[in-house]
Amino acid sequence: MEKNYPEFLNREKKVQEHRLPDLRNVKGKVVMRMAPSPSGPLHIGHSRLGILNDEYVRRYGGELILRIEDTNPSNIDPNAYEQIPKDLEWLGVNSTQVVIQSDRMELYYREARRLLEQGNAYLCTCNTEEYKEKLAKSVACPHRSVSPHENLELFERVLMGEFAPGEIVLIIKTQLDHPNPSVRDWIAFRISEANHPRHGHKYRFYPMMNFSVAVDDHLLGLTHVIRGKDHINNTERQKFIFNYNNWTLPEYYHYGLVDFPQVVLKTSIIKKGIADGTYTGWDDVRLGSLLAFRKRGFSPETFRRYWIESGMREIDSEFSIEIFNAMNKEFIDQRTRRLFFVPDPVTLEISGAPHLKPVIQNHPSNRELGNRSYNLGKSPSVSIPGSDWASITDGEEFRLKDLCNVRKTGEAIAFVSTEPTGKRVKILQWCPIESHKFTVMKPDGDIDVGLMEPQGEKFRGVAQLERYAYVNVLSDEEGYFTHK
């Protein structure tokens, strides 16, 4: 066989393993970063950023800097400073250093002065309307040609508080005739009098993201930057600062945008929803926050595998919850015990049954999870799912899993045998009469109510409720739907 048809063997060996492409221009170790704004807890979109960066730092060695971009004081959730590192830890993303931008304001001022001195930046008091119109027409405003000396003086006056919000901004010169209008002279600092959670009113002239990012990417020694495609134009803008200072550019990568259908991610919407009671909190399972996925019992390994498989292409894609769930199932199934949950229960007596003492394995193959048993007595009553009962025809035989076979006789059931009869019949989960009420909250907002078998009472964590779904059991009364 091997001698005659070697090509057959080669074909079968073609097993695909998803691996991220190598980075360009790696010299020894890499320095990378993930830079969320602290406007709330991390969501599934952030997880891609964290995991891709983390994967490369693991591959090449080096630093992964968590840089918290809090230079817009009016969009900060103070809890995020604590929550973001926790979210990353849960994901298994190891940052080696945490940098908080608002603690680096003096550095930004230093770099701003340098650019003013070079004549590569200017302060501008045009109103927004004028400014935009001029940019669109590639026309310079009078402030653009003010001398470095005057600009430096003016800059100090701005820091002293001589101007109100909206009255003045610091602008980076690029090319007024740049073919891409979004790259033309851009705003690098603006005044904000909002209270900053870390610094109160100490500062009032805050750098915009494009400025602080460029400065920090250089000062922190970034070798490679991975971020979403929505930053492509920002990269072009930031390059001007690198070039004015003769700084070495990092290698940039921009992965495509991911559409998350029917998942709520927008901070502003979530905040509003929490405030008006639509959502119970950041961990509301209808949301796409990592807290919500965690509450639903997802494994952090799933995020890693999913994003590695998605790769770094610039192509936009749609998040596939189907594939995500399937991956999660693979991770959790072996370690997940089984329990019987009966939604919308119908209670029936098994007439003519002998004394029943079922012993049920907690997992079909993982023996370490042990088993459970019940002493039900003769002709016990059990509950089965109402929808199943409705679909069974009169006289039809079916099996109560790990208990006995029965036959539907009108509105009751009759015992057939304890052992399977070898016939191909429906197999249903069931609950003894002492079962307790249990509620499952689903991510679409639906709620299923039913019975949980008595031995489920002590259990906490993710269980596979047989024939129903994987559910994260958080209390005796309540669980959260993971997936089918």
Place this chain on the structure above:
RNA sequence: GCUCCGAUGGUGUAGUCCGGCCAAGCAUAUCGGCCUUUCGAGCCGACGACCCGGGUCCGAAUCCCGGUCGGAGCACCA
């Protein structure tokens, strides 16, 4: 409108840089079969894709040109 980017089955991807081993791989979903310790898992099988049109070439998913469609940016947000 301007600038940039992208396009492989229902979905997510591999392959595209350096054209042939791609009559296109994997996963997921769906359907069917086996299995009675699940309508789960597992195993087996089926279904199903290179956006369109030209060009170069012995040969194009891959290179070139044009088009179509989709996306991002054009904020005193990040």
